[in-house]
Amino acid sequence: MSHEQFLDELISTLGADVAQRGADVPERYHTDWSGTPPQRPLALVRPRSTQEVSAVLRLCTAHKVAVVPQGGLTGLAGAAVPSQGAIALSLERMNTIESTDTRAGLMQVQAGVTLQAVQEAAVAAGMVFGVDLGARGSCQIGGNVATNAGGNGVLQHGMMREQLLGLEAVLADGTVLPMLRPMIKNNTGYDLKQFFIGAEGTLGVVTRVLLRLRPAPQATATTLVAMPDFDAALAVLKRMQSRFGNSVAAYELMWDSFVQASLSWLKLGAPFAESHPLLALINVDGKNESQLQGDVQQVLEEAMEAGEVLDAIVAQSVAQAQTLWKLREAPAELNNNMHPAINFDVSLPQADIGRFAQACEAAFSARWPGKHALYFGHVGDGNLHVSVDGKTVGGECEAVEAELYRLVGEFQGSVSAEHGIGLHKKPYLQASRTPQELAVMRSIKQALDPLGLMNPGKVFD
Amino acid sequence: MSHEQFLDELISTLGADVAQRGADVPERYHTDWSGTPPQRPLALVRPRSTQEVSAVLRLCTAHKVAVVPQGGLTGLAGAAVPSQGAIALSLERMNTIESTDTRAGLMQVQAGVTLQAVQEAAVAAGMVFGVDLGARGSCQIGGNVATNAGGNGVLQHGMMREQLLGLEAVLADGTVLPMLRPMIKNNTGYDLKQFFIGAEGTLGVVTRVLLRLRPAPQATATTLVAMPDFDAALAVLKRMQSRFGNSVAAYELMWDSFVQASLSWLKLGAPFAESHPLLALINVDGKNESQLQGDVQQVLEEAMEAGEVLDAIVAQSVAQAQTLWKLREAPAELNNNMHPAINFDVSLPQADIGRFAQACEAAFSARWPGKHALYFGHVGDGNLHVSVDGKTVGGECEAVEAELYRLVGEFQGSVSAEHGIGLHKKPYLQASRTPQELAVMRSIKQALDPLGLMNPGKVFD
CATH class of the missing domain: 3.30.70.2190 (Alpha-Beta Plaits)
Structure with missing residues (x-):
């Protein structure tokens, strides 16, 4: 079946307002903050409801067309960059805060609400939301869930996984899983929502989230x-x-x-x-x-x-x-000043972070004399960020990555603390996971997305 | 292939000290605290190491023999009761506290350590462990993980899921997944350990756990x-x-x-x-x-x-x-005084718990005049326990269950807050999960345990 036929059906089903052909898709949907070379999607869909997301995915399954979910496009690992022949599914129109219950400390939102909008609504209700990160004005809650976002609040509240009681997700075949029961304790079979947190859109599309709010500090x-x-x-x-x-x-x-x-x-x-x-x-x-x-x-x-x-x-x-x-x-200014910035986000045993930074500095200086790297991070969580100026190392980005990830292995760290794997860290995933773990991940992927249509080529091949 | 041949091979591989034939298995391994009628297992194995667990599971897969993992046998839903033709795999000999790191707030233990031993070791190290429940002296950490245990500490620390950084699990085919990296943040692909928490032994056997310790209150x-x-x-x-x-x-x-x-x-x-x-x-x-x-x-x-x-x-x-x-x-005295006790563990919107208890009391009194039920619970978490004296309701246990779970549905609650589904709540699982969710659970089960050997007939059929 031809792409043309699929596109015709997509537009006739969803309407020209929701679905656009690739040629008409603005450039901002072609890549994200990771600096990945832009790729025009086959089409862009911007559904307004879970039902429309489900309709899009049913069509994609029928035509075996791949889908790349997009949130605020602030990811640094490239998970939201379109892949060739795939449509981009932007959640940006699903940006409604559906309910706030200050007594129970809960807020239900659609996935396309920005983190900042959630924070502001929480404050307006006399509470706070436990996740905060620099991209707050652009990043979306659905993306925060899909990457299990961290940020500045992890020390006190934990990661995104700990900030939600439920979520709604749509599988590749259009099945809607409405896992939004407002209960702290619900041990009734497998806790399916956990599977979608941190899966970077490879198992389904997150469409709604039931967030936990915290009491505001006085x-x-x-x-x-x-x-x-x-x-x-x-x-x-x-x-x-x-x-x-x-x-x-x-x-x-x-x-x-x-x-x-x-x-x-x-x-x-x-x-x-x-x-x-x-x-x-x-x-x-x-x-x-x-x-x-x-x-x-x-x-x-x-x-x-x-x-x-x-x-x-x-x-x-x-x-x-x-x-x-x-x-x-x-x-926020990295891409304007260190282009291309080579960004790292590693976890390490907390006590070793200082020695790790020194070892990086020594390794970089030996090969590329001069200062090229910035070090900063959420040290309370064992999380260090390193940004290297790609220009000043003569464009040898891959050599920089190999050098740093070699040190991560030596220090028994993780190659991704909070940014995820996306496209860019796929070569290094095996440094943090055993072949047996990767095989189980693949079997889970096969179980939930047998045609391999959800964000293909992300996390693992 | 006959069971006799399997048993011979099991005993010759593991030794008569580790593996016992069914006829020799003491009665205490035939059932748990749920009051389920005892069932003699085909054999009992009590491995001393992850390697022995793996060897047992490889043999079971080769012979297509089912496995029922057993911890402290204190479960109230029947998840650890042997099923016919299955072996019982007790973790009780894997009871070593392997390491304690007070600086990082971590303790690595084998799955068969009792909760109380963990609590005491934490206190001895000047810290505390965040889970506490009445069966602490008998229940094991592996069982606490498999049921995502709750208890008295959830209000402050969350459930068992929030009290661990990693775990090691063995799949039905003997594959060992050593997910024990001591990092708070590790977003590298699917967080597989989440799958085993609360799965009640139906996806694999938990053999080691990396626990988080909390600072002791002054x-x-x-x-x-x-x-x-x-x-x-x-x-x-x-x-x-x-x-x-x-x-x-x-x-x-x-x-x-x-x-x-x-x-x-x-x-x-x-x-x-x-x-x-x-x-x-x-x-x-x-x-x-x-x-x-x-x-x-x-x-x-x-x-x-x-x-x-x-x-x-x-x-x-x-x-x-x-x-x-x-x-x-x-x-702890329920089984001695209300035999058979019909125990409930439900989650409800917090504000409705009082009305729910009244509605139960009214419904019970209407059918079985007199007082039969005790009400208590972790109300801060929205969790109510109800225990009904099976004798005084004329043995009409199923009618009592149907009545109470009908009310749970009416109040939009969950049929299991912290005890799990096991055998006893299977008929009511659908009250808390949609058919779509149950289908996804089955596909996950199929992916990780294609022969259906891990604790068959528990959680769902």
Whole structure:
């Protein structure tokens, strides 16, 4: 059966408003933030309801046409980049917040709602949503689910997997699985929703999500802390957690290379008179703002006496806290300043992260003299990000990747902490999974998507 | 191929110490706490290592013999009861705590370690483990994983699914999946360990678990609170959570019928001069014991002024707290006093639990005049337990079940919150899952266990 026939049927079924032929598809749907070379999809569909998603998938199954689900297109592993001959299925029109129940702490949304819209709606309801990441204004909840997103809130609340009670997904054949029961405890057979979290759209399309909201903290203290080395950074984290427990809401570590890039790209004023090897942005939740600031100050003074802290700023207002947090926003400018940026997102045993960063720096310098890499990350979760300037290493992106992933193997880490595998990390998946695990993944894929139509060529071949 | 030949091969491969013929299998392996009629297994194997588990499963696959994994045999849904012609695979000898890492908050154990042994080892290391339930002295971690156990700690820490970073499982064909990487974040393909949590042994045998430990609270206040009705109980819970946040570690509600049973079966002294409609056992964690007790006292006084609390005891010592908690231990005596006990474990929208209990009481009284049922549960999680005395309803167990599950459907609840489906709730699984979901469960089962040898006839047929 020809593609032409499929396209005719697609447009006549869904309408020209929902379905567009490839030639008419705007370029923004051709790739994502990963820098993958653009690929025009066979068609773009932008359904408005689960029923329309189901209709699209039924048609695709009938015509054996592949489907690439698209959210906010902010992924860094290329999972949402169209593959040849596949249609792109954008969830962007399914952007309704369907219900908010503050008593039960639940919010039901369609998958195309942006993370920021969810955060704002939660705050408007007097609560908070536990996931936060830099792409919040563009990324969509469905994509957050499909990649099991992490970000700045994991230390306190866990990953996306822990932020939802249910989801609705549509399988390749159009079957709708409405797993949206609003219950914390529901041990009735296999917990199918788990299969779709982190599957990067290869098992089905997430269309609705039942999110958990958290009580809003009454006060938050923000501090920016300068430290001499990684062991000091870890000691400060432990000191904070020992004093404030699970109220330590964020602990973001930035190596000086990253801080300098942020200051320059974002045209920010330097926070300290001199530069320091490491800065940490720390949020602590509590009840009373001035008391909390005092308590944080006290812990910092103890840490300073112990030689762990060189300098520190405790924000005295929300505005000052926001200014401090701007320092962490360099990643949004990576593609403008380090093109092509080679981005890494690795998990490591927490205690080894400092040595790992040193080993990377040594390996890169040996081969490509000079400074090319920024180091930063969610160190409280054992998660380090590294961004390398592809230009300054003579375009040898694959050699950079091989070098870094070799070190990840040596340190017994994971090649993807929170960004997923997508297209770009497929060659390295076997570094984090055994052949037996990969075989089971393939059998699950075969069970749920026997024709191999859901996001083919992503995660594994 | 005959069973005799299989048994000869099993014993010659594993040794007579590990493998016993059915005729030699002690009765305690014939059934579990669910009260299911005993069934002698074809053989009992008690492997000492993952390698031996794998060898057993390879042999079973070669001979097409079914396998029923057994932990502490404390399940209330019958998932560990042998099925005819199947061997029983007990994990009881795999009871080693392999490593404890207090810095990372991790403990790796074999699946046959009892929950209590894990709890005690965590405390010895200055931390706590987040799962606690009445069968702690007998139930095993592998069974806790296989049933996604809940219990008294869910309010603060979540279910068993949230208490582990990794697990090792063996598939029906003997394949070992060593998913034990000690990382919080590891988004590398499908998170296969999720598939085995709550699958009740129907997809494979859990052999090792990498558990998360939590920091030990510096102080805990325990209070027993008497309340006039369910709405008051909910108001007190909200009041406590609003004051103490996630430090409210337990909130166990007991209806008077349950309290009277506990007092009588366990020969305890009545905590209050008169009986009250509802009692709640509440634990709150904090830093300083006397200050915490004062804070709890203050909240209780406010609640008393608001008419939510009728009377209360704040424990002044660990010993007094333990005495108060004894009230919650009646379930261990159910089989001695209500034989056969018909046990329910349902999830409901939290706000409706009081009305649900009333509706059950009305429905039971209409058909079987008199009092037959105890009501208690983890109300903070929306989870209610009901135990009915099978004798006093004239042995009409199925009619009691049909009546209660009809009401669960009416209230849009779940037929199993934390006990699983096993054998006993199979007829009611469809009340909580759609036909489409059940079809997907079957396709997953087919993918991982194509010969249908893993715990056949459990969860679904």
